[in-house]
Amino acid sequence: MIDFYNQELEKLKEDNCFRSIADVRREGKYIYLRDGNTEKKLLNMSSNDYLGINSDVEISRQFVSTYKGALGSGSARLLTGNTTCYVELESLLAKLFNKERALLFNSGYHTNVGVFQALLTKKSVVFSDKLNHASIIDGLRLSGGDFFRYKHLDYENLEALIQKHAHNYENIIIASESVFSMDGDIADIKKLVEIKQKYNAVLVIDEAHAFGIFGRNGLGVAEEVGCLDDIDLLVATFGKSIGSYGGFVVGNEILISYLINKARPFIFSTLLPEISVEFSKFVLETILPFTYAKRLLLLDNAQRLREKLRTINIKTAGESQIVPVILGENQKAVDISEKLIDCGYYLLPIRHPTVPKGTARLRISLSANIDFCELEQFFDIFSHIN
Numbered sequence: 610m611i612d613f614y615n616q617e618l619e620k621l622k623e624d625n626c627f628r629s630i631a632d633v634r635r636e637g638k639y640i641y642l643r644d645g646n647t648e649k650k651l652l653n654m655s656s657n658d659y660l661g662i663n664s665d666v667e668i669s670r671q672f673v674s675t676y677k678g679a680l681g682s683g684s685a686r687l688l689t690g691n692t693t694c695y696v697e698l699e700s701l702l703a704k705l706f707n708k709e710r711a712l713l714f715n716s717g718y719h720t721n722v723g724v725f726q727a728l729l730t731k732k733s734v735v736f737s738d739k740l741n742h743a744s745i746i747d748g749l750r751l752s753g754g755d756f757f758r759y760k761h762l763d764y765e766n767l768e769a770l771i772q773k774h775a776h777n778y779e780n781i782i783i784a785s786e787s788v789f790s791m792d793g794d795i796a797d798i799k800k801l802v803e804i805k806q807k808y809n810a811v812l813v814i815d816e817a818h819a820f821g822i823f824g825r826n827g828l829g830v831a832e833e834v835g836c837l838d839d840i841d842l843l844v845a846t847f848g849k850s851i852g853s854y855g856g857f858v859v860g861n862e863i864l865i866s867y868l869i870n871k872a873r874p875f876i877f878s879t880l881l882p883e884i885s886v887e888f889s890k891f892v893l894e895t896i897l898p899f900t901y902a903k904r905l906l907l908l909d910n911a912q913r914l915r916e917k918l919r920t921i922n923i924k925t926a927g928e929s930q931i932v933p934v935i936l937g938e939n940q941k942a943v944d945i946s947e948k949l950i951d952c953g954y955y956l957l958p959i960r961h962p963t964v965p966k967g968t969a970r971l972r973i974s975l976s977a978n979i980d981f982c983e984l985e986q987f988f989d990i991f992s993h994i995n
């Protein structure tokens with residue numbers, strides 16, 4: 610019995626797909642990789658802490674010195690109800706996004722699983738971008754309903770699929786990330802809104818990697834392109850740019866009320882700790898509003914790095930703070946990652962099933978506290994070992 614699983618692990622090792630969890634200590638933009646009693650200092654280029662909020666000890670100290678609430682949350686909300694902090698954070702989110710209501714979930718993963726499991730009924734159909742995150746796919750699978758995956762960012766293909774299949778269903782849902790997590794490229798939200806209107810569909814946008822980065826107020830790509838009012842459900846996480854933990858969805862009263870009644874991860878799990886809720890609120894109120902210049906610089910650094918990588922014929926993509934270095938085979942990604950670790954850079958290989966087979970890569974996940982001089986040094990070293 611156990612042998613069966615061991616053989617599965619051996620197969621992963623043969624394919625260079627075996628994962629293990631590194632033993633580390635984090636301090637600011639550095640990560641210290643531990644090996645017994647020794648530590649190796651590396652520049653952390655793999656974190657989603659895009660604004661450096663999570664790694665800023667001053668921010669944590671400031672928050673903790675004033676925090677008086679509970680650490681945990683006790684039970685699921687439908688059992689023991691709301692305490693003030695949940696209501697306050699949801700009201701703040703609804704106000705920021707100019708939506709009727711917000712709903713907190715335990716993480717971005719839980720949010721997507723809950724939203725898609727609940728929305729996709731037998732009479733509904735979902736059209737989902739092929740590169741949408743695993744949490745969206747898991748929610749779709751959990752629903753047991755029908756869904757079709759359109760080619761990545763290919764809206765002609767999306768329309769062709771809608772025209773082919775939608776007549777079999779009463780309700781159409783379109784799902785896309787805004788900033789795609791492994792390629793850093795960005796959906797054309799205006800086009801998606803146009804298609805949603807044409808086919809009278811529900812549009813769900815996952816702004817996990819855009820919330821805190823794009824838009825004048827950091828609300829995401831929909832804010833940046835002026836489409837917030839046209840998004841039916843907007844999902845995001847506090848676990849990336851905001852440096853906290855938890856997920857949320859904003860939308861109208863009917864859809865949020867429907868999720869409260871139908872979304873299994875909301876109904877059947879103890880809610881996220883009060884301390885995380887309060888910290889998210891603290892960041893939204895006292896830090897995010899003052900990050901605009903920092904966010905522009907971050908995106909500019911990312912673009913300049915992409916241009917440099919192209920000069921040495923590296924395949925990269927995107928227009929966001931995520932800069933993929935697409936290498937192809939797993940072995941190559943593993944080898945280059947190991948060499949970079951030797952040279953002081955923490956950049957892990959991303960392989961199947963996180964990305965399609967044959968597109969293994971390093972995913973440079975830039976943080977605002979890494980300056981361009983550091984990126985130039987990184988580039989020099991990378992171009993020598995590649």
Ligand SMILES: Cc1ncc(COP(=O)(O)O)c(C=O)c1O
Pocket residue numbers: 716717718719721742744786790815817818846847848849855856
């Ligand atoms: C696009 C996208 N959505 C949702 C999630 C899940 O968010 P969380 O880490 O808060 O569970 C991720 C996480 O990587 C993601 O990339």
